[in-house]
Amino acid sequence: MWAWILFRISGLILVAYLFVHIVIISQGEVGGPDTLDRLFEMFENPFLAFLDFMLVAAVLYHGLNGVRVILMDFGVGIRNHKAVFWVVMLIAAGLLAWFAMVAAPHVFGSGG
Numbered sequence: 653m654w655a656w657i658l659f660r661i662s663g664l665i666l667v668a669y670l671f672v673h674i675v676i677i678s679q680g681e682v683g684g685p686d687t688l689d690r691l692f693e694m695f696e697n698p699f700l701a702f703l704d705f706m707l708v709a710a711v712l713y714h715g716l717n718g719v720r721v722i723l724m725d726f727g728v729g730i731r732n733h734k735a736v737f738w739v740v741m742l743i744a745a746g747l748l749a750w751f752a753m754v755a756a757p758h759v760f761g762s763g764g
Contacts, residue, residue, distance in 0.1 A: 655717060655737055662714040669707055701759045708751050712744040 680688030694700070720740045723729050729736035 655720075658713065659717050659721075662710040662717075665707075665710045666714060669710075698759075705752065705755070709744075709748055712747055713741075716740045716744045 676691055677688075679691060717737075717740060720729070720733075720736055723736065724733060
């Protein structure tokens with residue numbers, strides 16, 4: 653049940669992000685390059701960097717859980733669906749940790 657609920661919540665988060673992303677990018681077209689530059693400077697805020705990290709977590713969860721659902725649709729892992737879920741979550745956590753290590757120097761200013 654929790655996998656289903658989190659799958660729906662992560663999908664809603666991704667739809668909301670897509671809407672906000674389109675609005676912000678369109679500001680560059682409406683307001684010009686200076687407006688877009690000011691928006692990008694605003695995104696250097698540590699809280700917004702944290703939200704980007706959470707976005708990656710939502711994408712990984714939603715995408716990998718979607719793969720799990722597709723596998724179950726083809727009859728793979730139905731009898732062990734909880735084990736398959738936890739394997740998928742371990743893969744997502746590993747990828748998220750890798751992303752954090754790669755992104756940290758850029759977020760904290762020593763590599764980007």
